[in-house]
Amino acid sequence: MSRVLLVAVVLALAGCGGGYSPPRDLDNACGIARERPKYVRAMERAERRWGVPVHVQMAMIHQESKFVGNARTPHQYVLGIIPMGRQSSAYGYAQAIDGTWDDYRRDTGNRGARRDDIFDATDFMGWYMTRTRDRLGIPLSDARHQYLAYHEGQTGYARGSHAGKPWLLAVAGRVEARAGVYRSQMSTCGL
Numbered sequence: 001m002s003r004v005l006l007v008a009v010v011l012a013l014a015g016c017g018g019g020y021s022p023p024r025d026l027d028n029a030c031g032i033a034r035e036r037p038k039y040v041r042a043m044e045r046a047e048r049r050w051g052v053p054v055h056v057q058m059a060m061i062h063q064e065s066k067f068v069g070n071a072r073t074p075h076q077y078v079l080g081i082i083p084m085g086r087q088s089s090a091y092g093y094a095q096a097i098d099g100t101w102d103d104y105r106r107d108t109g110n111r112g113a114r115r116d117d118i119f120d121a122t123d124f125m126g127w128y129m130t131r132t133r134d135r136l137g138i139p140l141s142d143a144r145h146q147y148l149a150y151h152e153g154q155t156g157y158a159r160g161s162h163a164g165k166p167w168l169l170a171v172a173g174r175v176e177a178r179a180g181v182y183r184s185q186m187s188t189c190g191l
Contacts, residue, residue, distance in 0.1 A: 020069035020116065026062055029055065029182040030189035039067070040191065042119040050126025055186060056143045057122055059179035060150065063171065064095040069116040093121035100128070100153075125150075132157075143179035144172045 023039075025031040033040045043054040061067055069092060090097050092115025096104070104124045105113050113120040129146050132138050135154050138145045149157035151168060162168050 022067040026066060027181075029058060029185040029191065032058070032067070033186075033189065033191055036067075039118055042122045045119065046122040046126035049123065050130045050140075052126045052129045052140045053179075053183070054191065055179050055183040056129075056141060056146065057125055058182045059143050059175050060125060060147060061093050061121070062178055063147065063175050064090075065093050067093065069093050069118065069121075092116045093118055094125050096121070096124055096128075104128070144176035147172045147175040 023032045023035045025035075040054065043057045046052060046057060047054055094115065096115050101113075101115060101124065104127050105111050108123070108127060110120065110123070113124070115121060115124075128150065129140055132146060132149045132154055133140055136149060136158060138149060140146070145157075148162045148168065151172075152161045156162070162172070
């Protein structure tokens with residue numbers, strides 16, 4: 001194999017991996033900002049457009065995808081061995097499902113939006129949480145209840161579907177706590 005062809009193959013393969021890897025320290029908002037300034041720019045843009053604080057977006061993305069851009073739900077299996085497909089169509093940073101993502105693209109006119117693009121994912125989250133505030137009265141800064149409405153859907157939340165799920169209430173508590181930690185950390189590094 002010629003040296004030029006070998007270099008081209010190595011560069012092509014190197015470009016395939018790692019594009020969706022998470023930041024190294026997911027517990028440190030300042031570290032995330034230093035390592036991935038693009039993430040912060042995307043969240044700040046969504047905050048300007050929709051009003052959702054950056055620390056709330058960060059906590060939600062951490063819970064939904066751990067900042068992995070091509071995250072998917074696990075496969076389901078019959079009899080523990082026969083694959084049946086994924087648990088849902090959720091995909092990307094925001095783990096948006098197909099139907100809701102289509103609603104977002106239609107409502108915003110952002111037809112080319114991709115769930116694995118951090119700018120589109122944060123814009124989607126801002127759009128969704130603003131709709132949640134308008135429909136359910138949940139403040140944009142309320143990470144706990146915004147997460148519950150995000151997970152259960154606005155109709156499910158309005159019906160109280162989250163109330164009978166202690167595991168989900170615990171997750172929402174962790175999202176709320178992480179949002180508080182991120183907010184405190186961000187004040188120390190000038191975000």
